[in-house]
Amino acid sequence: MKETSTSKQNKYTTSIEWLPILAYHKIGTQKELGITWITPSLFEKQIAFLHSEKYQAISPNDLTEAIFGTKPLPKKPVMITFDDGYESFYTHAFPILKRYGFTATIFMLTGYVGKWNFWDARLGWKRFKHLSKEQIIDLSMEGFTFGSHGLNHLFLTIQPHKTIQTELQTSKSILEDILQKPVDCFAYPYGNYNSKITQLVKEANYRTAFALTPSTQITNSEIYHLPRMGIYLWDTLKTFNTKLRQTGEMKFWIECTKNILINRLTYGNLIRFYANSSQLTKV
Numbered sequence: 508m509k510e511t512s513t514s515k516q517n518k519y520t521t522s523i524e525w526l527p528i529l530a531y532h533k534i535g536t537q538k539e540l541g542i543t544w545i546t547p548s549l550f551e552k553q554i555a556f557l558h559s560e561k562y563q564a565i566s567p568n569d570l571t572e573a574i575f576g577t578k579p580l581p582k583k584p585v586m587i588t589f590d591d592g593y594e595s596f597y598t599h600a601f602p603i604l605k606r607y608g609f610t611a612t613i614f615m616l617t618g619y620v621g622k623w624n625f626w627d628a629r630l631g632w633k634r635f636k637h638l639s640k641e642q643i644i645d646l647s648m649e650g651f652t653f654g655s656h657g658l659n660h661l662f663l664t665i666q667p668h669k670t671i672q673t674e675l676q677t678s679k680s681i682l683e684d685i686l687q688k689p690v691d692c693f694a695y696p697y698g699n700y701n702s703k704i705t706q707l708v709k710e711a712n713y714r715t716a717f718a719l720t721p722s723t724q725i726t727n728s729e730i731y732h733l734p735r736m737g738i739y740l741w742d743t744l745k746t747f748n749t750k751l752r753q754t755g756e757m758k759f760w761i762e763c764t765k766n767i768l769i770n771r772l773t774y775g776n777l778i779r780f781y782a783n784s785s786q787l788t789k790v
């Protein structure tokens with residue numbers, strides 16, 4: 508399969524000076540619990556800002572090529588990523604990104620292609636639809652990259668070995684069947700991973716994997732837990748700019764710390780909830 512050989516990867520390494528990798532979830536106008544959704548107008552302001560600052564969107568493949576020294580990154584690179592693959596990406600984010608000449612990477616929850624988000628139903632969150640097969644193909648043809656986010660949005664670190672393998676391998680095959688091309692990037696549901704999970708991600712022939720913890724470090728050793736900066740409902744253009752590391756190191760690290768704390772508070776409680784429930788054995 509194209510570009511999945513790790514032997515080629517290990518020959519070269521270049522450290523990336525700085526690359527903001529932004530993590531979005533839902534774009535919508537429907538108010539809901541949580542802070543990981545943002546409105547289309549806020550999203551447009553952020554994308555217009557990236558455009559005015561002359562950022563250029565890159566894909567996970569562009570990043571690996573830069574790390575392994577085969578192709579340099581543009582002068583001001585940014586990676587825009589969306590987790591879960593909601594239909595609202597197609598209706599709200601896609602037209603905005605297209606208008607400003609950006610592409611993005613969508614980490615698709617492949618057990619829910621064209622379906623409602625029953626995977627988080629127990630939390631009482633609102634119903635949202637996921638991207639359909641046709642929308643995925645359309646976005647891919649428009650230059651958007653698809654990666655896997657697993658099948659069922661599970662906390663992988665508390666799953667049995669076989670379930671983890673199925674989540675990684677079957678989700679990859681489903682997307683490859685839809686797109687008719689290799690899928691080689693993965694985003695950990697809830698940003699939840701450990702060394703065992705990263706090893707299984709490698710064995711499933713992914714070239715990169717994305718976490719939810721922000722950091723400035725991007726080298727060969729981070730390639731299976733790439734740092735991402737979450738963008739939230741309360742972000743202003745000022746905090747957005749800080750998250751791009753454009754307003755000084757101190758402010759940037761404060762935003763990183765806030766991001767880490769939010770992830771711990773949100774997902775730390777959830778993982779305890781799931782670990783104590785039947786989710787543990789659900790495939």
Ligand SMILES: [Zn+2]
Pocket residue numbers: 590591656660696697
């Ligand atoms: Zn997710």
